[in-house]
Amino acid sequence: MSQEFSRRSFLKLAGLTLSSLAFKPAYNFAELQDSGPLIRVALDSANTLSVYSRPDEESPIKFQRQRDEILPVYYEVISDKKPKYNPKWYRVWGGFVHCASVQPVAVQLNQVPSFLPEGLTAIEITVPFTQSMFQRTPGVWTESYRLYYDTFHWAVGIAEGPDGEPWFRIRDEMLKYAENMDYYIPAKHARVVPPSEMSPIATDVSPDKKFIEVSLEDQELTAYEDGKIVLHTKISSGLNYTPPNGSTWNTPTGYFNIQSKMLSKHMGYQEPYNNYSNGAYVLPGVSWTSFFEMTNGVAFHGTHWHQDFGVPKSHGCINMKTDEARWIYRWATPEADPQLMETNGYGTRVHVY
Numbered sequence: 001m002s003q004e005f006s007r008r009s010f011l012k013l014a015g016l017t018l019s020s021l022a023f024k025p026a027y028n029f030a031e032l033q034d035s036g037p038l039i040r041v042a043l044d045s046a047n048t049l050s051v052y053s054r055p056d057e058e059s060p061i062k063f064q065r066q067r068d069e070i071l072p073v074y075y076e077v078i079s080d081k082k083p084k085y086n087p088k089w090y091r092v093w094g095g096f097v098h099c100a101s102v103q104p105v106a107v108q109l110n111q112v113p114s115f116l117p118e119g120l121t122a123i124e125i126t127v128p129f130t131q132s133m134f135q136r137t138p139g140v141w142t143e144s145y146r147l148y149y150d151t152f153h154w155a156v157g158i159a160e161g162p163d164g165e166p167w168f169r170i171r172d173e174m175l176k177y178a179e180n181m182d183y184y185i186p187a188k189h190a191r192v193v194p195p196s197e198m199s200p201i202a203t204d205v206s207p208d209k210k211f212i213e214v215s216l217e218d219q220e221l222t223a224y225e226d227g228k229i230v231l232h233t234k235i236s237s238g239l240n241y242t243p244p245n246g247s248t249w250n251t252p253t254g255y256f257n258i259q260s261k262m263l264s265k266h267m268g269y270q271e272p273y274n275n276y277s278n279g280a281y282v283l284p285g286v287s288w289t290s291f292f293e294m295t296n297g298v299a300f301h302g303t304h305w306h307q308d309f310g311v312p313k314s315h316g317c318i319n320m321k322t323d324e325a326r327w328i329y330r331w332a333t334p335e336a337d338p339q340l341m342e343t344n345g346y347g348t349r350v351h352v353y
Helices: 007-021 322-331
Strands: 038-041 048-052 061-066 070-072 075-078 088-092 095-098 102-105 121-125 129-137 140-148 152-160 166-171 183-186 190-192 210-215 220-225 228-234 254-257 260-268 282-293 298-302 318-320 349-352
Touching: 061 095, 070 088, 140 183, 140 282, 152 190, 152 260, 220 322, 228 322, 254 282, 260 298, 282 322, 298 322, 318 322
Parallel strands: 210 349, 298 318
Antiparallel strands: 038 070, 038 102, 048 061, 048 095, 075 088, 088 095, 121 152, 121 190, 129 140, 129 183, 152 166, 152 282, 166 183, 210 220, 220 228, 254 349, 260 282, 282 298
């Protein structure tokens, strides 16, 4: 995010965003196209985001921002203050916010296809967020999940939405066996993902030459081809916590194999909580998911709710930057079928220690 824009434009966007876009009933976002860098307040574990007077978590807090507010970014700062392990900050209206609990976003409104082929069509959300709607009774629309930028979903058709415009009909793998449980989003809020962006890579490398290591102590993942490092990056593993239901949020250690891939995975609860202040764990559309421990459902996957890699953050999975989770999904075996919700097989070896 090196692009800058004028102070006048910055202040105009800041006022526009903070007053009229936060929790607006109709999410259009057209006024934010070509506006420069933007971030969404993601807040994976807190209720509000602090805006600091300086890029330092020990500096005075000036005010708070709420989940899903969209903030223009003036510039990035790499700070030598706290937190040391994750030094990126954003200069926004009124001060500085740390990168941990925000998501870089953009606005791309898309041309709507005239039709979709039969079966499943992969789509990617290209606006900061879009509010999906149920239509369990013809003509009666109720709010469903809020879907976020850079998440992936399965469209199964195009229909007229509550505003009279074309909306994608979304098939959710968690709800696919429930009657009349598809939900809808404005079609202009998502792009159709071509098969070429989901196809396997490094297919000339023998599967037994591919290997993934995860160091929980260092919070790092390393991928190898025949002993040569091809990816080395920071991740966020499971928190050392046992919730009241007796499950565990630890990431299991040992040797595993990737056995299931899902381009789009609904994680957490089925109920569409729209008031996230209660801490509800509702994550439809978690992207580029590669499961390697099947008993507890532990996977590598993309992360749209934080940028705090380098410390444990998850309920057991390996949180990754979305681009890097996409790379793992395409690089590792088994090779995923781009027309299936889930591909199973006995694939790339994984060592977690």
